Amino acid sequence: MKKPIYRTKDEELAQIFSSKVLPRLRRLEFFGIIMAAIVLLVVILGVLALTVFRFKVPDIKLRAVTIDNYSNLSGTLTRFNLTLREEIVLKNQNFGEFKYDKSEAILSYGGKTIGEEEISSGCIELTYTKLVVVLIEPKFEGLGSNQNLGGGTNSGILTFNSYIKLSGKVNLMMISIKKRTREMNCTLKISLVRQAIQDYYCH
Missing domain, CATH: 2.60.40.10 (Immunoglobulins)
Structure with a gap:
């Protein structure tokens, strides 16, 4: 029967931020930022379309x-x-x-x-x-x-x-x-x- 392997806190952090896992986390974070920017841009354009760019006759x-x-x-x-x-x-x-x-x-x-x-x-x-x-x-x-x-x-x-x-x-x-x-x-x-x-x- 194999004994359970116990890792120290430093070892667990090292595994989480290993070269294989970290790039995936960065890609997810970057994707989230892009989506938030797109949503914000759509909201800003919508507000401008209803106010500044809504041209009215005098x-x-x-x-x-x-x-x-x-x-x-x-x-x-x-x-x-x-x-x-x-x-x-x-x-x-x-x-x-x-x-x-x-x-x-x-x-x-x-x-x-x-x-x-x-x-x-x-x-x-x-x-x-x-x-x-x-x-x-x-x-x-x-x-x-x-x-x-x-x-x-x-x-x-x-x-x-x-x-x-x-x-x-x-x-x-x-x-x-x-x-x-x-x-x-x-x-x-x-x-x-x-x-x-x-x-x-x-x-």
């Missing part, structure tokens, strides 16, 4: 609209001049700056353009908002006369349409990545008696 809102420089040319509601002042808020919802091209604010009545105003090109920093003020002077000559404004001059309420289309690109790390476009279409009701905006809504 948000455009008509914050306020008022009437400036109203003048009655005849003592009645049939001939007048006015200037519309529109305060437009542009919001960049991206994690990169948004550079927008030159565009125009168009004012129309009954489907016919009666006023245009240029909006200069510009830039909005990441997640910032910008206020743009547009002044439009309607020209009624193309309608023949202010009496061609229909029953609006009789009721003292005129309904105009204001349209803006904003196009530009989102720049991330100085590289233009995505082009985005937003349109704003608003209906304005103007009271000639009160010389003020009675109501407006946008879509």
Whole structure:
């Protein structure tokens, strides 16, 4: 009967970390590190895809609209001049700056353009908002006369349409990545008696 072989603690450690066993342990450890790095990379890319690289169109809102420089040319509601002042808020919802091209604010009545105003090109920093003020002077000559404004001059309420289309690109790390476009279409009701905006809504 063979006697059991008793090893010292040093001998047991030497067997565990022998030249045959140690390389396998190192390979398993290295494989575990690689898998953990891959999982971490997937998580980081997922977060970036849902935040930084999720490009959104700019948000455009008509914050306020008022009437400036109203003048009655005849003592009645049939001939007048006015200037519309529109305060437009542009919001960049991206994690990169948004550079927008030159565009125009168009004012129309009954489907016919009666006023245009240029909006200069510009830039909005990441997640910032910008206020743009547009002044439009309607020209009624193309309608023949202010009496061609229909029953609006009789009721003292005129309904105009204001349209803006904003196009530009989102720049991330100085590289233009995505082009985005937003349109704003608003209906304005103007009271000639009160010389003020009675109501407006946008879509």
